[in-house]
Amino acid sequence: MNVLKQLGLALFIIGIGIFTGSIFTGNFSLTEAELNEFLASKNYKSELIKDELKKATVTKENLNIFEFSSRVRNAYKTSNNYYDALIAKYDAEKNWDKKGEQYQYKIYGKPHTLSYEIAKKAGSGFVKENSGLLWWLTFGLSIIGALLFIIPNLVLLGRPGIKNNGIYHKASTNRGGIAWVVFVYLVVFYLLLYFMPDYIVNWTYILDPISIFLNGGPASQWFVYGFLYCTVMVVMAVRMYIKYRHNKYQIIRTTSVLFFQIVFAFLIPEIMTSLNMPGYDFKNAFPLDYDFFFEWNLDNLRNRGAIGLFILVWGTILTLIIVPVMVYFFGKRWYCSWVCGCGGLAETLGDPYRQHSDKSLNAWKLERWLVHGVLLFSLVMTLVTLYCYFSGAEAFLGIKSQWIKDTYSFLIGAWFAGVIGTGFYPIFGNRVWCRFGCPLAAYLGLVQRFKSRFRITTNGGQCISCGNCSTYCEMGIDVRSYAQKGENIIRASCVGCGICSAVCPRGVLKLENGPETGRINPNDILLGNDVDLMDLVNQK
Amino acid sequence: MEEHIVIIGNGISGVTAARHIRKLSDKKITIVSAETEYFFSRTALMYVYMGHMKFEHTQPYENWFWKKNKIHLKKGFVKQIETKSKTLHFAEGDTLEYDKLIIATGSKPNKFGWPGENLKGVMGMYHKQDLENLETYAPNNKVCKRAVVVGGGLIGIELAEMLHSRHIPVTFLVRESSFWNGVLPEAESAIINREIMANGIDLRLSTNLKEIISDENEQVKSVIIEETGEEIPCNVVGLTAGVSPNIDFIKDSEIKTGRGVKVNRYLETNIPDVYAIGDCAEQQEGINQRRPIEAVWYTGRMMGETLAQTICGNRIQYNPGHWFNSAKFFDIEYQTYGWVWAQPKANEARFYWEHADGNKCIHINYNKNTREFIGINTFGIRMRHEFFDKMLNEKQSVDYVLEHLADANFDPEFYKQYERNIVLKFNKENNTNIQLKKKSWRRIFA
Ligand SMILES: Cc1cc2nc3c(=O)[nH]c(=O)nc-3n(C[C@H](O)[C@H](O)[C@H](O)COP(=O)(O)OP(=O)(O)OC[C@H]3O[C@@H](n4cnc5c(N)ncnc54)[C@H](O)[C@@H]3O)c2cc1C
Ligand code: SF4
Ligand code: SF4
Numbered sequence: 007m008n009v010l011k012q013l014g015l016a017l018f019i020i021g022i023g024i025f026t027g028s029i030f031t032g033n034f035s036l037t038e039a040e041l042n043e044f045l046a047s048k049n050y051k052s053e054l055i056k057d058e059l060k061k062a063t064v065t066k067e068n069l070n071i072f073e074f075s076s077r078v079r080n081a082y083k084t085s086n087n088y089y090d091a092l093i094a095k096y097d098a099e100k101n102w103d104k105k106g107e108q109y110q111y112k113i114y115g116k117p118h119t120l121s122y123e124i125a126k127k128a129g130s131g132f133v134k135e136n137s138g139l140l141w142w143l144t145f146g147l148s149i150i151g152a153l154l155f156i157i158p159n160l161v162l163l164g165r166p167g168i169k170n171n172g173i174y175h176k177a178s179t180n181r182g183g184i185a186w187v188v189f190v191y192l193v194v195f196y197l198l199l200y201f202m203p204d205y206i207v208n209w210t211y212i213l214d215p216i217s218i219f220l221n222g223g224p225a226s227q228w229f230v231y232g233f234l235y236c237t238v239m240v241v242m243a244v245r246m247y248i249k250y251r252h253n254k255y256q257i258i259r260t261t262s263v264l265f266f267q268i269v270f271a272f273l274i275p276e277i278m279t280s281l282n283m284p285g286y287d288f289k290n291a292f293p294l295d296y297d298f299f300f301e302w303n304l305d306n307l308r309n310r311g312a313i314g315l316f317i318l319v320w321g322t323i324l325t326l327i328i329v330p331v332m333v334y335f336f337g338k339r340w341y342c343s344w345v346c347g348c349g350g351l352a353e354t355l356g357d358p359y360r361q362h363s364d365k366s367l368n369a370w371k372l373e374r375w376l377v378h379g380v381l382l383f384s385l386v387m388t389l390v391t392l393y394c395y396f397s398g399a400e401a402f403l404g405i406k407s408q409w410i411k412d413t414y415s416f417l418i419g420a421w422f423a424g425v426i427g428t429g430f431y432p433i434f435g436n437r438v439w440c441r442f443g444c445p446l447a448a449y450l451g452l453v454q455r456f457k458s459r460f461r462i463t464t465n466g467g468q469c470i471s472c473g474n475c476s477t478y479c480e481m482g483i484d485v486r487s488y489a490q491k492g493e494n495i496i497r498a499s500c501v502g503c504g505i506c507s508a509v510c511p512r513g514v515l516k517l518e519n520g521p522e523t524g525r526i527n528p529n530d531i532l533l534g535n536d537v538d539l540m541d542l543v544n545q546k
Numbered sequence: 547m548e549e550h551i552v553i554i555g556n557g558i559s560g561v562t563a564a565r566h567i568r569k570l571s572d573k574k575i576t577i578v579s580a581e582t583e584y585f586f587s588r589t590a591l592m593y594v595y596m597g598h599m600k601f602e603h604t605q606p607y608e609n610w611f612w613k614k615n616k617i618h619l620k621k622g623f624v625k626q627i628e629t630k631s632k633t634l635h636f637a638e639g640d641t642l643e644y645d646k647l648i649i650a651t652g653s654k655p656n657k658f659g660w661p662g663e664n665l666k667g668v669m670g671m672y673h674k675q676d677l678e679n680l681e682t683y684a685p686n687n688k689v690c691k692r693a694v695v696v697g698g699g700l701i702g703i704e705l706a707e708m709l710h711s712r713h714i715p716v717t718f719l720v721r722e723s724s725f726w727n728g729v730l731p732e733a734e735s736a737i738i739n740r741e742i743m744a745n746g747i748d749l750r751l752s753t754n755l756k757e758i759i760s761d762e763n764e765q766v767k768s769v770i771i772e773e774t775g776e777e778i779p780c781n782v783v784g785l786t787a788g789v790s791p792n793i794d795f796i797k798d799s800e801i802k803t804g805r806g807v808k809v810n811r812y813l814e815t816n817i818p819d820v821y822a823i824g825d826c827a828e829q830q831e832g833i834n835q836r837r838p839i840e841a842v843w844y845t846g847r848m849m850g851e852t853l854a855q856t857i858c859g860n861r862i863q864y865n866p867g868h869w870f871n872s873a874k875f876f877d878i879e880y881q882t883y884g885w886v887w888a889q890p891k892a893n894e895a896r897f898y899w900e901h902a903d904g905n906k907c908i909h910i911n912y913n914k915n916t917r918e919f920i921g922i923n924t925f926g927i928r929m930r931h932e933f934f935d936k937m938l939n940e941k942q943s944v945d946y947v948l949e950h951l952a953d954a955n956f957d958p959e960f961y962k963q964y965e966r967n968i969v970l971k972f973n974k975e976n977n978t979n980i981q982l983k984k985k986s987w988r989r990i991f992a
């Protein structure tokens with residue numbers, strides 16, 4: 007068994023190694039015809055860009071992606087610098103007409119994104135030409151390796167039951183060296199994905215055939231991400247199934263997040279795209295889906311006929327009615343740990359790290375400021391955007407629509423949700439984003455705290471203050487502090503993962519939906535003591 | 547000047563008393579302990595060794611809690627209590643004066659004068675220091691090739707599970723003919739025997755320790771079995787044959803002691819302004835069929851809650867409600883409400899249901915004349931404390947309890963439920979026609 011595990015680990019590392027190494031392979035260049043075709047599709051007005059790009063990309067040299075990217079970015083920069091200089095010159099001459107004319111020649115867009123678009127067309131080499139083989143060497147090996155590593159747990163963990171043995175002895179799960187390596191890997195991954203997609207263009211080649219099969223077009227970096235996301239979740243769900251095989255709540259919940267990720271977040275949007283419809287994730291509710299009310303999305307949906315309109319209505323109803331009503335009946339868990347994609351990853355890939363959430367009172371204070379701050383931020387942003395959209399203004403309340411959208415996308419959309427949200431798993435736990443950053447979670451939390459039938463019932467006086475529940479609460483809730491007072495746990499942040507209940511050795515905690523009266527029950531004296539004393543103290 | 551309340555012992559009983567005194571008053575409070583600086587949960591020691599938690603996770607309150615609540619903490623070992631001058635003398639040489647003293651010094655592991663019981667590698671499992679000891683002598687199965695656990699109680703089985711989690715072979719010596727059968731009825735006890743063996747523990751029932759043999763370094767080499775004379779080589783011996791009150795330092799004071807510190811129903815000792823609570827307190831006689839000394843977490847907490855009232859001017863008796871308890875035997879959870887004795891008493895009848903997998907059962911005790919429900923053991927199925935507390939308060943019949951058993955279920959959602967089978971079996975055995983009612987929130991929260 008242990009040999010199998012070692013073998014699995016080795017295969018996994020080889021797979022990841024090839025995957026990572028593939029970034030550095032391939033040659034990037036264009037023929038003149040290809041460049042012309044690209045330029046034709048772009049319609050740039052700049053008179054320099056053609057020559058600059060030609061110098062940069064039409065070459066016999068063997069450029070790797072980094073050299074290629076740097077040349078392309080330089081080409082755009084040279085062109086833009088040229089017009090910037092003209093602008094400055096006319097500005098100094100107070101020649102406003104001339105100055106104004108120059109802006110049309112500038113090329114907007116993030117340098118790495120511009121470079122990605124060309125790179126996607128410019129690559130050649132082993133990876134691109136052997137995508138099938140490469141798929142097996144990367145995804146294939148990693149999946150097989152990971153499964154070989156995970157499945158022996160069926161025997162090695164011992165009989166079904168909570169087996170958190172050694173979690174705090176292992177470097178991987180106790181913030182040791184391995185955890186830090188994973189941390190750095192994940193952070194770099196997200197930085198590349200969000201900010202330097204051209205560097206990972208080779209990965210898209212590996213998935214081109216699958217993408218073409220699903221939606222008719224070649225893979226983008228987001229397709230890679232989506233596919234990877236589903237793969238990781240499936241593999242880590244196998245781990246969950248084994249670890250919690252005695253716990254039906256966990257099994258069903260894991261199946262649910264898996265289903266919603268694969269079908270709703272991945273397949274349906276891809277298929278919609280292939281049918282020439284707007285690709286939409288029907289479960290992704292605003293304000294987590296923060297660009298739902300952005301102009302481009304509204305325009306897009308309005309121009310796509312009945313389905314576009316349906317999506318518009320559905321998205322609005324989802325947030326305004328379905329979400330709060332479901333939270334009333336079931337708690338926010340129905341979304342956060344049964345449906346949501348971020349939650350899905352947290353509950354599968356993130357499960358080994360759940361114990362790292364900070365349980366201190368200070369962390370709780372920070373959480374409330376941050377998460378409600380982000381909610382406010384997203385609402386203000388949407389308000390400004392919608393006002394500007396319908397009025398045609400550029401700003402509202404002195405806030406520029408474009409500016410606030412860009413800022414939010416960068417700070418919250420990319421850094422918080424991605425780089426920090428997932429990259430920080432191995433060190434700060436698996437729900438950093440959900441706890442501190444997600445505006446939807448903040449909204450659901452408010453409903454859960456003040457108007458819901460959901461609670462975690464504390465079983466009378468049975469708690470022995472052991473601390474398992476608090477340790478394994480991914481949301482950093484000090485569950486014990488309630489349980490040891492005989493008090494139900496009613497917290498805005500609770501995502502209802504059910505792990506506190508699973509790890510409690512005394513059967514103290516039960517997630518349940520019931521009448522609102524008696525849901526919140528602060529106690530001083532616990533059940534089991536003198537009845538008169540309980541009356542005296544608890545009913546003052 | 548506010549009264550100075552000094553509490554010896556920062557376990558659950560002492561800390562609960564301190565917290566409640568603080569809620570009720572502005573008195574000056576000092577908690578003394580020799581073991582650790584901050585309160586931790588003794589019941590969680592096993593999880594630290596097993597790697598489920600770090601020691602800091604066993605501390606129920608953050609470190610700022612004590613200062614914020616003006617509860618002074620003093621680390622030191624009290625070696626003598628001078629009740630005339632109301633002074634504590636510390637082993638470290640200093641002294642502390644009190645106006646009221648609460649003794650909450652807990653227990654210590656029993657030792658029965660076995661030869662070799664003080665060797666290196668022989669330890670109890672009670673204090674934090676025991677855990678550190680275990681970490682030294684049994685860090686893994688290379689250093690500790692076998693461990694012998696002596697004494698089949700709750701701590702013994704926990705220690706066996708701990709060692710097992712690090713793949714250390716364990717021999718478990720149990721004096722009784724079946725695990726914990728002084729407390730558990732035969733059927734439940736048999737389930738646990740099976741569970742222990744299924745985990746690969748070398749369980750030896752009806753087996754006593756004769757002596758512990760030393761190697762040349764004053765370290766354990768093996769143990770000898772009383773009955774057979776068999777020698778079992780081992781590197782660690784865990785002594786878990788029960789606990790007794792940790793009160794040696796009080797024995798030569800004026801405070802009256804028996805096995806524990808003798809207290810009346812008000813938790814007062816024979817000396818005014820001196821009280822005792824928790825594991826170390828001994829009632830003149832057991833309350834409501836309880837034992838005079840109750841070494842469990844919950845009773846320590848309840849005594850703390852109660853005594854705080856008395857200290858703050860509302861003198862009330864310690865009057866615990868219905869008995870309840872819980873434990874976990876490897877993977878099998880156990881809860882009990884009311885009384886289910888190992889042997890039925892003359893007026894008692896029993897109903898037992900066991901699941902085919904042999905890991906779940908319930909055992910109900912009731913009065914065979916009046917049919918009043920007396921208690922329940924449940925293994926592998928979680929049940930609601932409030933439900934049974936209510937049944938016992940209302941003196942409901944066994945039939946009523948079974949009829950409403952669905953209200954009692956406390957297992958996580960989607961778990962298979964067995965109430966129907968249970969009621970069916972009861973009906974069959976007793977010629978009754980009880981109809982299981984559907985779970986009702988109204989009843990549960992009534
Ligand atoms: C491994 C283990 C598992 C357990 N599991 C359970 C369980 O699941 N359920 C349950 O109900 N009970 C359980 N118990 C029993 C429960 O932990 C005890 O009943 C409870 O901790 C007793 O609390 P206490 O406050 O009376 O004393 P303690 O917690 O023992 O605290 C007394 C403190 O006083 C200190 N002290 C003693 N003498 C002096 C002195 N002279 N000077 C200074 N300080 C002194 C001690 O060092 C100690 O820190 C378990 C016990 C152990 C050891
Ligand atoms: S309180 Fe329990 S159910 Fe809620 S998030 Fe924490 S561990 Fe999950
Ligand atoms: S895990 Fe259970 S017994 Fe332990 S502190 Fe939490 S509620 Fe209490």
